Amino acid sequence: MQTEAQARVGLVFDLFDVNGNGRIEAGDFELMAGRVDAAATGSGDAARGRMTAAFRRYWATLAAELDVDRDGTITLDEFVACVLSPERFDDTIAEFAESLAELGDPDGDGRIERPLFVALMTAIGFAPANTNALFDAFGPSEADEVEVRTWTEAIKDYYQPDKAGTTGDLLVAGPTG
Ligand SMILES: [Ca+2]
Ligand SMILES: [Ca+2]
Ligand SMILES: [Ca+2]
Numbered sequence: 001m002q003t004e005a006q007a008r009v010g011l012v013f014d015l016f017d018v019n020g021n022g023r024i025e026a027g028d029f030e031l032m033a034g035r036v037d038a039a040a041t042g043s044g045d046a047a048r049g050r051m052t053a054a055f056r057r058y059w060a061t062l063a064a065e066l067d068v069d070r071d072g073t074i075t076l077d078e079f080v081a082c083v084l085s086p087e088r089f090d091d092t093i094a095e096f097a098e099s100l101a102e103l104g105d106p107d108g109d110g111r112i113e114r115p116l117f118v119a120l121m122t123a124i125g126f127a128p129a130n131t132n133a134l135f136d137a138f139g140p141s142e143a144d145e146v147e148v149r150t151w152t153e154a155i156k157d158y159y160q161p162d163k164a165g166t167t168g169d170l171l172v173a174g175p176t177g
Helices: 003-016 026-039 045-066 076-084 086-104 114-124 128-137 148-159 167-172
Strands: 111-113 145-147
Touching (some): 003 026, 003 076, 026 045, 045 086, 076 086, 086 148, 111 148, 114 128, 145 148
């Protein structure tokens, strides 16, 4: 098990524990889904529905794979086991990243503007300063837009339990408060 990976797992755990009670539970994902929905300016009901479904699937997958004592919550001790079999989360993370990307590009031109990027990333729980640094690292165009696909890949890498040394690691500096 990589130490770096373990440290990242702790950060992802904190992102998921939206209400900050030290456990991940269904309610955390409902809170996150509600925040992302509120931030998704310009998107229609279908895209919003896919995002909410992706959040619920994410929780269902975590619960099925990691809630060893079946108490309906996932502690950090239970959560760290995700690094042992990261492939079990590939499909769920991909669906999450792609539904998020859809909300980030309501006009479908393949690019996302900085304000919407920051709004969506903040809704997921990242600090605005870190999301701006990440946006800059993607090399925005003169119109201050980045490729949605670049972002989607970074999201997938960030949430993958066994990845390290990715662009998304910029988000690690100065955790959200
Ligand atoms: Ca919680
Ligand atoms: Ca549990
Ligand atoms: Ca766009």
